[in-house]
Amino acid sequence: MxxxxxxxxxxxxxxxxxxxxxxxxxxxxxxxxxxxxxxxxxxxxxxxxxxxxIEKSKIFQDDSIAKKYEFGFNNGQLYYREVTV
Known part of the structure; x- marks a missing residue:
């Protein structure tokens, strides 16, 4: 069956x-x-x-090392990069 x-x-x-x-x-x-x-x-x-x-990007700041990082999506790919303080 x-x-x-x-x-x-x-x-x-x-x-x-x-x-x-x-x-x-x-x-x-x-x-x-x-x-x-x-x-x-x-x-x-x-x-x-x-x-x-989806939020396309977000910037996070790490005060302990005085750097900012941007995280986001571009064409379905997750990326991150350091940005100018």
């Missing part, structure tokens, strides 16, 4: 009980690919939204 995966409900044919059934491209492949594609889009949209809401 066929089952579905836990997280994305992807179709899984059972090789023992479904072995005599005709391979159905829509059910066994295309529907699964559509679910994966939709979930990927949802994740990508969430990451894009999160990146828009």
């Amino acid at each position: 066929s089952t579905n995966t836990t997280n994305l409900a992807l179709y899984k044919a059972d090789p023992l009980t479904d072995k005599d059934n005709t391979f159905n491209i829509k059910t066994m492949l295309n529907d699964n690919w559509d679910k994966i594609d939709a979930k990927t889009k949802s994740i990508t949209d969430s990451v894009d939204l999160a990146n828009q809401n």
